[in-house]
Amino acid sequence: MLVESPPEQRAETAPAPPTRRAVRAFGLLLSVVLLVLVALASIAIGAKELSLGQVWHGLFEDSGTYGDVVVAERLSRTLLGLLAGAALGLAGAVLQALTRNPLADPGLLGINAGASAAVVTAITYFGVTSLTGYVWFAFFGAAAVGALVWFLGGSRGATPVRLALAGTAVSAALYGYLQAVMIMDEAALGKMRFWTVGSLASATNSTITQVLPFLLTGTVLALALARPLNAMAMGDDTAKALGANLNRTRALSMLAATVLCGAATAACGPIVFVGLMVPHVVRSFTGPDLRWILPYAAILSPVLLLGADVIGRIVARPSELQVGIVTAILGGPVFIFLVRRRRTAQL
Amino acid sequence: MKTTNRAVRTGGLSIRLDVRALTVVLLLIVAALVASVVLIGTGDFPIPAADVLRTLVGEGNPGQEFIVNELRLPRVLVGLLVGASLGLGGALFQAISRNPLGSPDVLGLGQGATAGALVVIVLTSGSAGQVAVGALVGGLVTGLAIYLLAWKRGVHGYRLVLVGIGVSAIVTAVNGYLLTKSDIVDAARAVVWMTGSLDGRDWDQVWPLLALTAVLVPLVLVNARGLRMMEMGDDVSYALGVRVERVRLLLMVAAVLLTASATAAAGPVSFVALTAPQLARHLTRSPGPNLLPSLCMGATLLVVADWVSQRAFGAEQLPVGVVTGVLGGVYLLWLLVSERRAGRI
Numbered sequence: 162m163l164v165e166s167p168p169e170q171r172a173e174t175a176p177a178p179p180t181r182r183a184v185r186a187f188g189l190l191l192s193v194v195l196l197v198l199v200a201l202a203s204i205a206i207g208a209k210e211l212s213l214g215q216v217w218h219g220l221f222e223d224s225g226t227y228g229d230v231v232v233a234e235r236l237s238r239t240l241l242g243l244l245a246g247a248a249l250g251l252a253g254a255v256l257q258a259l260t261r262n263p264l265a266d267p268g269l270l271g272i273n274a275g276a277s278a279a280v281v282t283a284i285t286y287f288g289v290t291s292l293t294g295y296v297w298f299a300f301f302g303a304a305a306v307g308a309l310v311w312f313l314g315g316s317r318g319a320t321p322v323r324l325a326l327a328g329t330a331v332s333a334a335l336y337g338y339l340q341a342v343m344i345m346d347e348a349a350l351g352k353m354r355f356w357t358v359g360s361l362a363s364a365t366n367s368t369i370t371q372v373l374p375f376l377l378t379g380t381v382l383a384l385a386l387a388r389p390l391n392a393m394a395m396g397d398d399t400a401k402a403l404g405a406n407l408n409r410t411r412a413l414s415m416l417a418a419t420v421l422c423g424a425a426t427a428a429c430g431p432i433v434f435v436g437l438m439v440p441h442v443v444r445s446f447t448g449p450d451l452r453w454i455l456p457y458a459a460i461l462s463p464v465l466l467l468g469a470d471v472i473g474r475i476v477a478r479p480s481e482l483q484v485g486i487v488t489a490i491l492g493g494p495v496f497i498f499l500v501r502r503r504r505t506a507q508l
Numbered sequence: 509m510k511t512t513n514r515a516v517r518t519g520g521l522s523i524r525l526d527v528r529a530l531t532v533v534l535l536l537i538v539a540a541l542v543a544s545v546v547l548i549g550t551g552d553f554p555i556p557a558a559d560v561l562r563t564l565v566g567e568g569n570p571g572q573e574f575i576v577n578e579l580r581l582p583r584v585l586v587g588l589l590v591g592a593s594l595g596l597g598g599a600l601f602q603a604i605s606r607n608p609l610g611s612p613d614v615l616g617l618g619q620g621a622t623a624g625a626l627v628v629i630v631l632t633s634g635s636a637g638q639v640a641v642g643a644l645v646g647g648l649v650t651g652l653a654i655y656l657l658a659w660k661r662g663v664h665g666y667r668l669v670l671v672g673i674g675v676s677a678i679v680t681a682v683n684g685y686l687l688t689k690s691d692i693v694d695a696a697r698a699v700v701w702m703t704g705s706l707d708g709r710d711w712d713q714v715w716p717l718l719a720l721t722a723v724l725v726p727l728v729l730v731n732a733r734g735l736r737m738m739e740m741g742d743d744v745s746y747a748l749g750v751r752v753e754r755v756r757l758l759l760m761v762a763a764v765l766l767t768a769s770a771t772a773a774a775g776p777v778s779f780v781a782l783t784a785p786q787l788a789r790h791l792t793r794s795p796g797p798n799l800l801p802s803l804c805m806g807a808t809l810l811v812v813a814d815w816v817s818q819r820a821f822g823a824e825q826l827p828v829g830v831v832t833g834v835l836g837g838v839y840l841l842w843l844l845v846s847e848r849r850a851g852r853i
Contacts, residue, residue: 337779493675
């Protein structure tokens with residue numbers, strides 16, 4: 162991240178000139194409008210098309226018609242998309258700042274794989290079928306793998322390549338385990354092959370109430386970390402001189418990222434690249450100040466996730482393409498583009 | 509460090525021999541052969557090693573002859589060839605990417621081959637032969653895509669790895685999609701294939717593999733000299749007269765072909781390509797690419813893993829890929845920690 166910003170931009174962590182701040186605030190407002198539009202599209206578009214009038218009717222004047230039922234169904238899906246998208250975007254932004262690595266992403270760092278492996282274990286060996294149970298397993302898996310990758314990647318001496326490789330290696334090992342379980346247990350295969358691609362389709366209101374507390378805690382924690390992470394971006398020594406507590410900030414950042422990813426993954430399965438792409442796009446117009454990056458990421462990530470979900474519903478009518486597949490197919494090329502654009506010395 | 513190199517000079521010919529590496533290669537070949545004989549004797553109808561040897565030279569009784577020559581020998585041969593191809597392919601990729609983790613598994617070749625195979629399994633419910641062709645095509649296309657995408661005035665090691673990771677993520681998503689589109693019977697077949705298995709392999713798989721390795725292995729070994737120099741960096745090897753990009757392209761094509769054909773025959777058996785070169789390097793204690801030791805190590809590993817998978821799980825036999833996955837996972841963690849401590853990655 163900060164590797165690529167020229168020095169004069171870095172100075173912007175100091176209070177920006179008022180006009181600039183106004184532009185950013187306006188942009189944030191614009192993003193909210195965009196989010197509302199995508200959310201409406203997510204309610205209106207699907208196997209059964211609804212007019213905007215029907216959507217309005219279903220949202221605010223419940224009268225039990227067929228359209229209202231469809232709206233209620235799609236509403237919980239849209240809400241989950243909003244929450245999970247925001248969580249993944251925030252987690253990505255925090256991880257990228259923490260590791261000083263523009264390629265950090267919960268999927269790439271194996272946190273998603275950890276959650277998946279834990280959920281398969283829960284289904285097969287502990288007979289867990291409810292989401293209530295999944296969440297705790299997903300948390301445990303995400304936390305354990307997050308810590309492992311952080312350690313294997315060299316903890317404080319972590320470089321982009323080490324972390325990416327450690328994450329990929331651990332993911333590969335965990336997916337091996339996943340396959341072994343699915344071969345031995347066909348029932349688990351039946352469930353897992355849909356869960357592992359990442360989908361919003363199974364969202365219900367109880368899903369949302371289950372993960373909501375975790376997502377809110379994680380969001381607050383992440384937003385509160387903007388200032389200390391800004392200080393850390395200037396280098397460990399400078400940050401220390403500015404009074405930042407490095408170890409506490411690192412630990413809290415990992416915690417925030419883990420809670421956010423664990424909850425999001427438990428609710429909709431592993432979804433890659435949202436957390437990678439959005440903070441990148443955001444950074445290109447906000448500059449390196451996390452006090453702006455984090456709110457932007459929290460608003461624009463659900464735009465991407467819901468957008469991908471809508472695309473998935475349109476391209477494969479009358480069935481649908483799971484959102485995790487659409488985000489990977491959109492995100493993979495972006496990742497490769499970023500790798501290519503970067504000077505090799507920085508990798 | 510104590511050097512184990514000996515110079516051999518006879519007349520106009522002069523060769524440098526690494527005695528330790530040579531010993532390792534010989535010992536590994538012996539180990540692979542012993543493991544093969546034991547593996548042939550293993551199964552629902554056990555055959556003592558002496559009888560296996562007698563049958564192999566053509567002096568067994570008709571019953572044993574059928575079991576050994578028609579059922580178990582081709583399976584073992586496929587195992588040996590697949591292991592050798594994966595070991596060599598892995599060593600090549602690790603040397604080219606200058607990274608001990610730059611194996612075909614990580615770079616997405618396995619996933620690419622899987623995508624090809626899944627297309628055949630899910631969309632056409634095709635025969636085993638068609639699945640193999642699909643896997644081969646998938647692997648080759650993925651290898652080509654990674655090379656082209658990583659190309660930017662030459663292919664740099666890290667960029668190759670990271671582009672591979674990106675491609676692998678895209679292909680994994682496609683695979684997940686294909687798996688959700690299949691019915692449960694096809695899905696179960698696909699998952700077994702994706703794990704890598706030697707079950708039911710016969711002579712039809714042996715011949716193409718044998719032909720391909722017979723061409724590629726000598727080709728690779730002849731060019732190994734350039735690869736060894738390239739470990740010193742592109743500029744130095746240019747100065748030493750190595751045409752870097754040409755050698756790299758040639759060796760990458762060979763590595764992709766080896767990996768893709770091995771995957772077509774047995775599925776993406778995980779971790780052999782990653783671990784064989786590392787283990788070989790630890791045994792030879794030689795810094796170079798260790799191509800021949802890696803090849804022998806790969807063959808030995810796969811045959812031993814197949815034996816373990818047949819013996820260890822009793823009635824519910826697991827495919828060999830599960831064993832290599834579990835062993836490889838443990839090994840990988842150890843490798844990551846020790847390489848980090850040594851400051852190599």
